[in-house]
Structure formats: structure tokens, C-alpha cells
Amino acid sequence: MTEQKFSGTDRYVADEELMMAVNAAVTLQRPLLIKGEPGTGKTQLAVEVARALGKPLIEWHIKSTTKARQGLYEYDAVARLRDSQLGDAKVKSIDNYIVPGKLWEAFESGEQPVLLIDEIDKADIEFPNDLLQELDRMEFFVYETKQTIKARNRPIIIITSNNEKELPDAFLRRCFFHYIRFPSKQIMAKIIDVHHPGLKQDLLKAALSAFYDIREARGLKKKPSTSELIDWLKLLLAEDIPADALRSDDKKLMPVMHGALLKNEQDVHLFEKLVFLNKRNAR
Numbered sequence: 001m002t003e004q005k006f007s008g009t010d011r012y013v014a015d016e017e018l019m020m021a022v023n024a025a026v027t028l029q030r031p032l033l034i035k036g037e038p039g040t041g042k043t044q045l046a047v048e049v050a051r052a053l054g055k056p057l058i059e060w061h062i063k064s065t066t067k068a069r070q071g072l073y074e075y076d077a078v079a080r081l082r083d084s085q086l087g088d089a090k091v092k093s094i095d096n097y098i099v100p101g102k103l104w105e106a107f108e109s110g111e112q113p114v115l116l117i118d119e120i121d122k123a124d125i126e127f128p129n130d131l132l133q134e135l136d137r138m139e140f141f142v143y144e145t146k147q148t149i150k151a152r153n154r155p156i157i158i159i160t161s162n163n164e165k166e167l168p169d170a171f172l173r174r175c176f177f178h179y180i181r182f183p184s185k186q187i188m189a190k191i192i193d194v195h196h197p198g199l200k201q202d203l204l205k206a207a208l209s210a211f212y213d214i215r216e217a218r219g220l221k222k223k224p225s226t227s228e229l230i231d232w233l234k235l236l237l238a239e240d241i242p243a244d245a246l247r248s249d250d251k252k253l254m255p256v257m258h259g260a261l262l263k264n265e266q267d268v269h270l271f272e273k274l275v276f277l278n279k280r281n282a283r
Helices: 015-026 041-055 068-073 076-087 102-107 132-137 169-173 183-194 201-215 228-239 265-282
Strands: 031-034 057-061 074-076 097-102 114-119 139-142 146-152 158-160 177-182
Touching: 015 031, 015 177, 031 041, 041 057, 041 114, 041 158, 068 074, 068 102, 074 139, 074 201, 076 201, 097 102, 102 114, 102 146, 132 139, 146 169, 183 228, 201 228
Parallel strands: 031 158, 031 177, 057 114, 114 158
Antiparallel strands: 074 097, 139 146
């Protein structure tokens, strides 16, 4: 039986390099480490891989306070103490106070799941190293119950990072790495067609030109992302903004609905300054 390959979906545009990376990680049985600018579809990739391959999705969204142990399990000693004070009979079995984590859930899945470990760089620097053995051996030991949890089916693991922290070399060696480059205008047009099918070509062309002009502005603190472009287009359509209003050759105007694209006062002030300078130079 030929193994099913990922080739994107009707709602996720993946280029050849990304498709190759996903399929290579699956073949090698290695975690796929995905990096890229915020808003380039890293998290959504796991959702669409699971959907395309017909596999269950398990999501573990990492926070700054998340510990690796929580992905395995947690022992709720406080609940057990409270129940013992109340005379609850279930305190006799410690199993009642073991809370399985996302890795446990993935390991015990009846069919091969896709496990998303989202934004791993948000956690403490030791977090990735603390998972090395479990991701390598596909098993872990529960000390409280003296049992070993082994993966029934090795999960497809997709790990995302926004590059907030450098990841340890030992962890990187175990991953297949792919960086999602920011989409070209041609790829971006395909992405837009998924979200706004049938968009008029003159509006699409004008919006893309204006959007990429904004991204290329020198000194920009936060470049607008793909998701913000989609939101911007939604506003333009809702307000019936004509393509002429987005002319990228008119540098004497602030971008229409710029609040969807420029997300901090520094960048707004930068564009106001550029508009002022362009108006003065045009005199």
C-alpha cells in the first residue's frame, strides 16, 4: 500500500519545498520543525496535514509557563489530599489523580495522530531538551503508577517556532527543519484566492502592490503578515473600496484602512513621515 503524501489542501496553499519537508519528516519519522514569520501558516499547517492525511489532530499550545512534564502527565496531589480529608474512597487508587498530557494522548491514540507542539520557543530554554528522550524512544515512565506508556503508533510531530529563542543543538539534530519563506506575489495570489475567491483582478493587483510596498519600507518595526493581508482585503471588500484608492504609485497618501496592516505607533509614524516627505518633494 502506497503511503499517502501531503500535497496541500483546498484551503492551504503549500509550495513544493514545504510539501517535500512534510513528506520527508513523515518518511524519516522525525519531528518537523517549522519556522517562519508570524502569520505565515505554521500552526495551520498541522491542521491541514491532519485533514489531508485523514488523521486525528492533537494540539499542544506552549506558553511561557509550560513545562515539558505537562506534556507527559501531571499528578494532582492537591486533589488527592482534599479527597482524603473528605474520606473519598477513590484516594485508594493513585490512578485517579494522574492527568494525561498531550504526548500521552498521542501515544495512546488508536491510529497515528498528528501532534502539534505549537510555539516551542515560548517555553524555558530547557523545555526542548527535556523532551528529547520521550521523542526519541516514543515512551515514558510514570513514576507514581510504575507504568511505561509506549506509543501505539508513532505520531507525526509538527513543531513550530517564531525564533524568540535559539533551540538547543541536541534538539535540532533530531528534527527535520523547514523555514517557510514569506510568499511571493504569485503564491500570495493563490492564498488570497482560497480566502476571497473571485476577487477582481484590478483590486487584487493593486492590493498586492500596496501590501508589498508596505513590507519593503525601511525601518518598519513589524511587517504585515499574510493573515493581516487577508483581514485587510476583507475590510476593503466590505467597504467596497475601489482599486484606484490603493494605487501604489501614490506615495502621498496613507494606506487605506492601514490599521489592519500597521500594528504599532512607530510604524504609523514612519508612514506619516514618509507621506509628508513625499508630499513636500512633489511640490
